Amino acid sequence: MKHISLGVFEMLNPNNGLPTWTHPDAKANSWDQMEYWVRTAKLLDEAGFDFLFFADTYGFPTIEGTVPEEVIRHGIQFPGLDPMLLISALASQTSRLGFVVTSPTTVEHPYATARRFASLDHYTAGRIGWNVVTGSSQTTTDRLFGLDDQQTSHDERYARAEEFLQVCSALWETSWEDDAETRDPEMGTYADPEKVHDVAHDGVHYRCHGPFAVSPGPQRTPVLFQAGTSSRGRAFAAAHAEAVFIQGQNAPQAAKQVASIRETARASGRAPESVKIISGMTVVLGTSHHEAQVRREELEDLYAPADAAVVFAGMTGIDLRRLERTAPVTEAVAAGLDSQQGQTLIDRYVKPGSPVPTIGEVLDRFRLQALRGFQLTGTADEVAQRIQDLVETTDIDGFMLEPTFGDSDVFAEFAQTVVPLLRQRELMPPIPAPESPVATLRERVTGSGPRRSSHHPSRESGQG
Template identity: 35%
Template structure:
């Protein structure tokens, strides 16, 4: 049987996500992002197409590397204004039955204790359909506005993330026994104190002595997404992630990333096949190739070149406004998303990307590739990406919303189903089970399943 292709919808609680300037297009409705009905309608559309999850991006900061100012981001609506993605989920979950929710939340700026409760709450309210995209944050503006003198060094952020995960695993997995809630009306006991333990965490970055405030949720630990592709991010993903999100600009780069991740997962003592890899992609699907090409041309007419470079500057830490259009992007370390620079540099060993070419590439879909065509053409292309790289599926970004997602649901999904490459019904259970997990909760040898509390401190 041919490999099934997994699909997520990739979006953001903002007027602009990865196609800057498209909010101006007459058929784009992203200016409705403040309207809850907009999100409910989107969720229902995605569930109609059996999409695995809506993957909600987020940043806690503003893109101010381009020109050393936030002005370009504000003028163009480049991921600002941006609202909290977590607030959308209960309403979208209430309007759907199976759609999963992958929410981006950073370990850099919020203490793990309240965050653990927030995610347990969402897991309860969604009946186990919540996932967490673990990020370490890359915008220095976010650090400054939270009273930190500046962004931590790239690898240091992952050291903090390791301990953060240890804390939330203890809270989610080990603080409450499964039978701690007895809800005995006759005795008046709701939870048995003997079955609820403080975690007594004492670490380099966090001190959390107490119990988790939420009773065990369907998944306990939310399904774990992770998007790091640097050397340090890869090691982190190999240990913790259940689904890794990448943004490879070519099949050659993607194949190397998939192979590297599988090797790293195996080296970490986990089944390499247990971690799915999802590539960022934008697909523009219409009834015919000509119609899809016409739509892409329409989108390009309003897409913003400056907006694209504003995004790229934020992602790479490189101020593209200071470079000549013919300047060549060099592979270099940065304190932002190192994998973005490296992916472009490695996309074609014989090609040098100029600033002009990067701006053109990133106007639609950001740093991910774009495919436009009929359902047959797009399905052919996605099958090639899967079969030639070993990738498991795609995080589909939108050009115009909801038009891009409607094209996927109404045209692409039926074509993939006809070929036997896409699910015809949701699997039962939690998000972890729907995405192939053996149970609702993490299984050994995942570190969440192996977490243990320190020995209790003797009473004095």
């Protein structure tokens, strides 16, 4: 049985994608407190989780330039803090846990992004990963950054992302030779100028000239994660990502998705199994199946349909509230609303050969599974069995636990009840001895060495 990667999916918002902060077990008063995140990171570290992932975006739902009042009133992806600024503090309080932070390729500059992640590679001692996104809620972000006159298309954003990553890779991988940093006080040589090279990139979207001012950390390049699931997003992931986040819905669909990502990786000249595929998973546990089911219903009742429609509109640019619930969802496209903002949602709901769902059906499915993966409900034994079945039938490499009511107590419950069963089934390795060496995040998630493979296309792109 292969060992799975185990992570947690989090956001620096009062809610978890949809409103739960009103629940007594939520983190309404702790989500913006350092102590809360330190406690969460420590519990994951001690339980043997591989990483804590922070989704992030500058945006929040807006509809035609206006913030719907539900967004502010109900705390829907708003307010939000910058997760990257937390990582050093969390790394200092943990010993093995990795951290994956989302940063967009749209409004940032490659040099600044490369510098931040290379710095975090030092501060975390090689426990950092980057979730490379072209960015959700892009219309909102563009307005905030004054870029709303540019009208960049979905595929164009991915073309920019390719070049963005090419510049970052050149900075991380080619500027410093391995033995450039000698720190030799006797010679008075900090680093050998002959071994620190200029990057020279003159591209379509970016120019970057000069040496990288950050010397290489243990991984040089942060572990590259990706989560785009449109066809363009999948091609980007297959070419560049070391790990891909998916939102598995059921075993057959996930198996197809895994096979397709691996096949696209093969077509890009990579070993298919070198791309690790990690699915989101919402787990609701109980001491009996019935108790778990009752908790699941309590959770789902928190998700108001009107709020879900606002999130949907913010993500897709399609305000389904303006159309009849009984109309086919394709009517939204016929009505002239485009899907440039996030093609994934349309890809997800409109399947060739299947009946086109109605707007009401789409919103209900979105409400219960928005931004979420597999839905598991049951006792610890049932959940462990289901995880094993999913690994066996889909070839998935790992899972991320999605928050439910909000507080990290649910992760502690999973750690105490399900993780020992996963270890018994040899789906997770034993807890490492305290004196054993600390693996980098890359070694932990990909099973390779600490550095990005020299066969990796992004690395080979070298100096632009």
